[in-house]
Amino acid sequence: MSLVNGKQARKRRSATERREIMAAYGFLTPNLIGFLIFTFLPVFVALLLSFTEWDLLRPIQWVGLANYIRMFTNDPTFIKVLKNTVIFVAVTVPARIVLALVVALALNQKLFGTTFFRTAFFMPVVSSSVAVALVWQWIFHADFGPLNNILWTLGVGNPPRWLTSTQWALPALMIVSIWQGIGMNMVIFLAGLQGIPAQLYEAARIDGATPWKCFWKITLPMLSPTTFLVLVMTTISSFQIFDLAVIMTEGGPANATNTIVYHIYRNAFQFFRMGYAAAIAWFLFIVIFAITLFQFRNQKNWVNYDL
Amino acid sequence: MRKFKLSVSLLLLLLLGISALAAAQDPVTITWSFWGDPNELPPNYEVIEAFEAAHPHIKIETQHAPWSSYFDRIQTQMAGGTAPDVMFLNNIPSYAARGALLPLNELVEENGFDTAPYYQELLRIFSYQGELYGFPRDNDTTILYYNKDLFDEAGVAYPDGNWSWQEFLDAAQKLTKRDDRGRVTQYGVVLESNKYYNFIHQNGGDMFDDPLNPTQYIGDSPETIEAMQFMADLINKYEVAPSFAQMLQLGNSTELFASGLVAMAMTNAARVPTFQQSDFNWGVAPLPTGPNGIRANSMSGAGYVISANTKNREAAWTFFEFLCGEQGQSIFASTGVAVPAYRSEGTRNAFIDALPAGFGEIFLGDTEHGKIPPLFDGYVELNSTVITPALDLLFIGEATAEEVLTGIRAEVEEFLARR
Incomplete structure (x- = not known):
């Protein structure tokens, strides 16, 4: 039955x-x-x-792997933008994650004014990129910008020329990008922090753990799924840096801030090399895909989904 | 009876005539595309009004887009075979090379269209491999605008029309002001990065042996190097002009001059209406001459073409002929906004009348010394991947003209060989 x-x-x-x-x-x-x-x-x-040559008007021609070969053998600009983008990613991704975590930890306290600061740190995320870029252009102005004025008052006799120097333009862009990227990561971290059960900290405290130990033994491991999400998202978006470079520097001076995506755009819509632009786009896709795949494969070593 | 017969046959003839006329004159619609700020558009509609009144069987439909999105849109339409019949366009050779434009030699000859009033030099950049593809609307003449108030304040004499580079530099230095930290608070002059050909041509130099069909790079000749170094020195050595990278932050030449922060500007003749709104006194002068007394100005501009895919070749030509002929060009000239490319008695007078007294003669006079810059299929790419990055280094003062112009020789030659 x-x-x-x-x-x-x-x-x-x-x-x-x-x-x-x-x-x-x-x-x-x-x-x-x-x-x-x-x-x-x-x-x-x-x-x-990406395996063709096409300028939108003349008939499409099959060229096999020629576009992919051209990237590395016959396009010095591509090597330059690849280098710029890799440096940009290598600096901004860790910075955007670490700083966002620090801010999130600070704003996770039950203190007066945290709501205001949370809003303030999130502001860049919802501000228009164009407006942001214009304001930063002014901040970085070599002679009259507030940044160099501060440096000058602090006794720096010859402050960097920022956007008008091949050496400092990319760092300047990184600073803006980090500033812009902290807000979103901070919000995700805050959500993650609030998901950690309070009794874990209580138990640890009863056992006599220092706040520092609590952070390393409870917060970081419990936060690892959030950190993983933030890492993947930040890496992908950093590789796609485009708008800041276009508005603030137009990729200059002398390609110092030119990036892969800007190079794709210029090849497609200014030089009418649709096939070549598609090939670079696919190259970028493969790079991002490989890195993301590695991150997913590697997560078992540090990401903790238990509890 | 005979009278009756006559009137009947007359009537028949009339009926026949009307029907024949109606058959021949089925209304046709021609699409015409252009870019422009709202204040630049009225003459376009004036042209349409005048044309439609004279040709009631042809209707003109307009497609307007702002500059920033115009070219992407035209590209897409060309790729889809739906490009407008008549288009306002620049960089003609790059479109002609890709077969997007209707060749005009035959039509010009068949219809006896008079090309003589056009600046013949300017027509060269509307041609590709011996075939004409369009007509310019105006010329991109560069003018030296000067702020009379700042000149008076500094006690500098106004440009007399015969300035040399040296006199120009002397004046710019006297008109540049610095604060106690040595920062420039008032620039003597503001330049435009893409107008460097004026300096090169004024010094008898050039970038290529032939601007339209280059076989040789001559950008590292002493004349060219000297000219580019002079221009860069204005920015970095004498510090009388803001750097172009800085202008991305400060504002463009028009904004800087209109704000009264610079004493002189070398910019397009089309800025008159903008500067008329400023609250200081200003004047215009021809560009200064190079060390050997050579006068040179820019010769380039946008103009009109017919799509290779037009379905109404006849009607498109009828409109095109009107647009690019005396009548159409006079309407544009009478706005006084841009130096007419069509220099008939009528357009010249219309242009001069539209401007403050004395201006038109200066604009037209210096345009006579116009020289065309390089313009060939692939030039845009060569320029933005090789030449511009090199000149960036020169203009921000991280390299000399000799270094950058000899440095790019191999790359430019390789590019030319690949064409």
Whole structure:
């Protein structure tokens, strides 16, 4: 009897399940169609285009791997922008994560004014990139900008020329990008911090753990899934740096702030090398994909999903 | 009876004529695209009004986009085979090379269109491999604007129209002011980075042996190096002009001059209406001459072309002929905004009348010394990947003209060989 009941129960469940699956797909369909048409298809077409030469008007020519070979053998600008982008990512990603964590920890206290500071740190995220870039342009002005005025008062006789120097333009862009990127990461970290059960800290404190030990033994491990998400997102967005370079420096001076995505844009829409631009875009995609894959593979060594 | 017969046959003839006319003159619509700020648009609509009144069977439909998005849009339309019949365009050779434009030699000859009033030098950049593809609307003449109030204040004589580089530099130095920390608070002059050909040509130099079909790089010739070094020295050595990288922060030449923060500006002749709104006295002068007394000015500009894919070749030409002929060009000239590329008696007078007294003669006079800059298929890419980054180093003072101009020789030659 119980067996029959059990069978019936299973049958009933699978029918519901099937209906639910159908419903899920039903709800997903509009999004899936959108994804196929507006994301998957263009990405796939871009892959095909990357093996061709096409200037939009003349017939498309199949050139095999020529575009990929050209990148490394016949385009000094590409080597330059690749270098710039790698340096940019290597500096801004750790900075954006560490600083965001520090800010999040500071603002996770129940103190007066934290709401104000949370808003303040999040402001750059919701501000328009163009407006932000214009203000920073002024801050970095070599002669009259507030930054160099401060440095000058502090006794720096010959402060950096920032955006008008090949040496300092990229660091200047990094500073803006870090400032801009902290807010979003901070909010994610704050959410993660508030998800850590308070009894863990209570228990640790009763056992006599110092706040420093609590941070290393409780906060960081418990926060690791959040950190992982932040790391992946920040890495991807850093590789795609474009708007700041366009508005603040136009990639200059002398390509000092030119980036991969700006190079893609210029090749496609200014030099009409659609195939070559697609090839660089795919190269960037593969690089980002490989790094993300490595991060996912590597997470078992430090990311803790237990509890 | 005879009278009746006559009137019947007359009537028949008339009916026949009307139907024939109606058949020949089915209304046709021609699309015409252009860019421009709202205040630049009225003459376009004036042209349409005048044209449609004279050609009731052709309707003109406009497609307007701001400069920033215009070219992406035209590119897309060209790729899709739906480009406007008549387009306002620049960089003609790069489109002509890709077969997007209708060749005009035959049409010009068939219809006896008179090209003589155009600056012949300017027509060269509207040609590709011996075939004409369009007509310029105006010339990008560069003018030396000067702030009379700042000149008076510094006790410097106004430019007399015969300034040499040296006299220009002397004046700029006297007009530059610094604060106690040595920072410049008033610049003698503001330059534009893409106008360096004026200096090169004034010194008898050039970048290529032929601006339209280059085979040789001559950008490292002594004349060119000297000219570029002079321009860079204005920024870095004499510090009488802001650097171009700084201008991204400070504002462009028009904004800087209009704000009264610089005493002179070398910029487009089209700035008159903007500067007329400023609250100081100012004047205009031709560009200074190089050390050997050579006068040179810019010769380039945007103009009109017909799409290779037009479905109404006849009607498109009819409109194009009107637009690029005496009538159309006079309408643009009478705005006084840009130096007309079509220099008939009518357009010259219309232009001079539209400007403050004395201006038009100076603008037209210096335009006579116009020389075309390089413009060939692939130039945009060569310029932004090789030449501009090199000149950046020169203009921010991290390298000399000789270093950068000899330094890019190998890369430029390789690019030219690949063409």
